[in-house]
Every structure is written in C-alpha cells, then in structure tokens.
Amino acid sequence: MSNKILSINGRFLTRNHTGVERVAKETLNSIEEILTICDKDSSSILSYLFPSINDNIKKNIQSKEINFSTGSLTGQLWEQLELPGLSYNTWLYNPCNMGPIFKRKSVLTIHDAQVYLIPNSYSLSFRVWYKTILPILGRTSKIVTTVSQYSKDKLEYFNVVPKGKIKVIYNGCDHIKRIKTDLNILDRYNIRRKEYYFAIGSLSPHKNLHTLSKALPLIKEKSMPLVIAGSKMNKIFTNSDVVQGANIVYVGRVNDSELKALYENAICLLFPSLFEGFGLPPLEAMSCGCPVIASNTSSIPEICGSSVLYANPHSYNEWATKMNDILLDQNLHKTMVLKGYDLSSTYTWKKTAINLLKLVAEIDRDRLFYNKLSELEHIQ
Incomplete structure (x- = not known):
C-alpha cells in the first residue's frame, strides 16, 4: 500500500449532500488522517478524481492538499467512460453505491438495498439503472462493503453481491x-x-x-x-x-x-x-x-x-x-x-477508515501498513 495510490471517485462531491454523501466525506477525511498517523504522505497515496470542475467541487476541495484530476464529461458518462482511465493501475474507492463496471481493482460501498425493498419510492429511470448496474458492480468490484449486517443480508438475498463476498463496516457519527x-x-x-x-x-x-x-x-x-x-x-x-x-x-x-x-x-x-x-x-x-x-x-x-x-x-x-x-x-x-x-461514542469515523484501509492492505499484502492500522485500532 505504501507505494500504491488510492484513487477516489469524487462524483459525490458534485451533488448536494445527503446521508450517503456525508458518509463518503467523513470516511475520506478520516482516511487522510489515518495515513498521516501511520507516517504516510497522504498526498502520495490519495488522488481525488472528478468530472469537470463545478462550484460544488471547488467548495469541497479548496482546503485539501491532495492530488486531483478531472475529466471532460459529467455524471454517469464520466463515471463509466473516463473514470477507469483516470484511475488506471490504482485502487479506486467508490463510496456512494455506484462506480465504473470496467474497473476491477476497486472498492465499492453499497449502502442499502432500498431500490429492491421499496421500489415504488423511486422513479422508474432510477430503478432501472440501479437494478441493472448494481449486480454487475457487485461481481466486478474486488472489494464490496456495506454499512450493516441487515444491508449485507438483503444485498445477498437479492443477489446484488455473491454470498460471502460483502464486508460490513459501520459508519461513524463523531x-x-x-x-x-x-x-x-x-x-x-x-x-x-x-x-x-x-x-x-x-x-x-x-x-x-x-x-x-x-x-x-x-x-x-x-x-x-x-x-x-x-x-x-x-x-x-x-x-x-x-x-x-x-x-x-x-x-x-x-x-x-x-x-x-x-x-x-x-x-x-x-x-x-x-x-x-x-x-x-x-x-x-x-x-x-x-x-x-x-x-x-x-x-x-x-x-x-x-x-x-x-x-x-x-x-x-x-x-x-x-x-x-x-x-x-x-x-x-x-x-x-x-x-x-x-x-x-463507540461509532467513530476513525474505525470506519481503519477497517476500510485494512481490506485494501490485506489484498496488497503490505503487512507493515496493516500492522500499523491494527496498532491504531487498539488505542482508539
């Protein structure tokens, strides 16, 4: 992990924040903090990737000292067509349910199975898109996480993610x-x-x-x-x-x-x-x-x-x-x-970040980084 770059799908920063965007923002802030505590240079590890710059992005990145790259497209076209190239040869973290289907080396967080459980609460176009792409992403993404055992059970039940693949990482609230x-x-x-x-x-x-x-x-x-x-x-x-x-x-x-x-x-x-x-x-x-x-x-x-x-x-x-x-x-x-x-007080974003980074560190076999994360976990 120390010589890898974790790219971030920053599309969520173009939208008004709801609960899902809140989780993404706080998790990423804590990832930056954890990398610093682990004696890592976060600017050499993280790269934020965006569609073409807009006012929301400027507002959210103005205080960051992190590498970032943009594309020329917007929305789903950018996510599916440009994002895989921008994140070439790096891990890509997709924190808000969606990501590019042609990117294998990725971490995907799917927050719930609401579109299956309560389909009539969503527009037809939203339902069709999510029900089409989520099962593909659930299989092509190297790592898939969700936020509760309940969500894990439902995502497996609806065959969004193969049984046993998804990992539960709780959110923070601090x-x-x-x-x-x-x-x-x-x-x-x-x-x-x-x-x-x-x-x-x-x-x-x-x-x-x-x-x-x-x-x-x-x-x-x-x-x-x-x-x-x-x-x-x-x-x-x-x-x-x-x-x-x-x-x-x-x-x-x-x-x-x-x-x-x-x-x-x-x-x-x-x-x-x-x-x-x-x-x-x-x-x-x-x-x-x-x-x-x-x-x-x-x-x-x-x-x-x-x-x-x-x-x-x-x-x-x-x-x-x-x-x-x-x-x-x-x-x-x-x-x-x-x-x-x-x-x-038991739900912290530091725990969320550590657990997410450990999943990547385990697969990349960086034992030193993994051990540092484990030490931090014990002193939280």
Whole structure:
C-alpha cells in the first residue's frame, strides 16, 4: 500500500449532500488522517478524481492538499467512460453505491438495498439503472462493503453481491461533535427550546412521517409541535409523503450547524422510518444529548441497541405512547440521554477508515501498513 495510490471517485462531491454523501466525506477525511498517523504522505497515496470542475467541487476541495484530476464529461458518462482511465493501475474507492463496471481493482460501498425493498419510492429511470448496474458492480468490484449486517443480508438475498463476498463496516457519527451550533434556526421559525419533537429525512414514503402526524394529536401537551427537516428530492423519489397539521413545522433543508441546534434543543428525535441501511440521524442525535424514539425495523435495532425507545412504525398509537413517556417522565429522559452518549461514542469515523484501509492492505499484502492500522485500532 505504501507505494500504491488510492484513487477516489469524487462524483459525490458534485451533488448536494445527503446521508450517503456525508458518509463518503467523513470516511475520506478520516482516511487522510489515518495515513498521516501511520507516517504516510497522504498526498502520495490519495488522488481525488472528478468530472469537470463545478462550484460544488471547488467548495469541497479548496482546503485539501491532495492530488486531483478531472475529466471532460459529467455524471454517469464520466463515471463509466473516463473514470477507469483516470484511475488506471490504482485502487479506486467508490463510496456512494455506484462506480465504473470496467474497473476491477476497486472498492465499492453499497449502502442499502432500498431500490429492491421499496421500489415504488423511486422513479422508474432510477430503478432501472440501479437494478441493472448494481449486480454487475457487485461481481466486478474486488472489494464490496456495506454499512450493516441487515444491508449485507438483503444485498445477498437479492443477489446484488455473491454470498460471502460483502464486508460490513459501520459508519461513524463523531463528526457532529466538531460542528458549531447555530441557534438562529430556532428564532427564524419561532421554535421554543426543549418544547418540540424533531424528525429528519426526505419526504419519501419509506420515511413514514405520516405516522407521526397521526400520533401528534394524541400527545397530552396538545400544543407541542413537530419540527421536520429535509427535502423531497423529486428527481429520485416519487410519491412524496407530505404531511400536514396545525402543529407541524417544516424547516426544509438545513446545514450542519442548524441541524445540531435542532438536535440539542428537541425533546427527542422521532425516527419512524420503515427501511434503513444504517440510520445516521439517531446516532447524531444521541451524540448531541437528544433521546431517540425509533422504528423497531430493518437495521435500526442492530445499530442502536438498547439505547433508544422503539415503536412499531405502523402503529401511531404506540408512537404516541412513547412520545408521551419521553415527554412526561424526566427520569426516563435522563436515562436515555446517558445511554445515547455511551452508545454513540463507540461509532467513530476513525474505525470506519481503519477497517476500510485494512481490506485494501490485506489484498496488497503490505503487512507493515496493516500492522500499523491494527496498532491504531487498539488505542482508539
């Protein structure tokens, strides 16, 4: 590994960031940090590859001292036609589900099997493209990772990746600790501290926000609002699940500083999603001292363990009960805050980066580099 270059598929930096792009960005930041700790010159190891430069890329690479190269095409054409040549004779890391089908020496992260589990939540063109290319990539990529055992099982079940090939590497959540809180978001929408429930996610039906709108009228504090952050993402999702009510406040897409303020000042985070490959918001919320009520489905119990309150995503009565419990029982609230701090502290991007680099180091047989990574893992 010491004399190799790891090329990064930087196409994700051309897009607005959602959870998948967040994971990619934080993993790569930690890879750079780990290489430095291991006495490696990250600029001689890493090369960021992009489509033609745009404003989003300039914003994201302006502080990096890493080699980078660009092509002349954009989007999927660049990814399939130019990226293999730009990453010739190097490992290529594709962190956001997609990559070039003619690149064998690659590491691919597939975050979930949502397009198979909930196809009607996605546009026809998106479904056709993903269901065509994902199984090819699952076989041609040398290394395939995903973010939970749940996602691994589903990707194998739908034959996206051959059974036994995919490796599970959990995400981190400690990025939220570095972010400065911006309380202006509360003033802008007249949101009172510690007097609102909070939900975050796109308005895709699988986020299941309508369950919350039915539970809200059953809360004993009748005026307690539900604040929702997120956007529709119309180009990908269909049948957006817009919910309405007198006590529902949409704040739209928020930046990291605003999101942290909403976590820190909420009664709790409500996470009623039907399907999650990992589920980053509950861990972010717990890191901010915000208790969580979450669905008892998909990967959520695997990731959150006993540190959140669970409810059936199809039972708004059950959600109302848990929402009343966390609102009215101060001892329960305090207990869940402490549990959340303990659990969230175990999910770090440093672990994610080390585990990913170890997979490459194992195949490249750089034992010295592998051993250095193992030493770091023990002192985390």
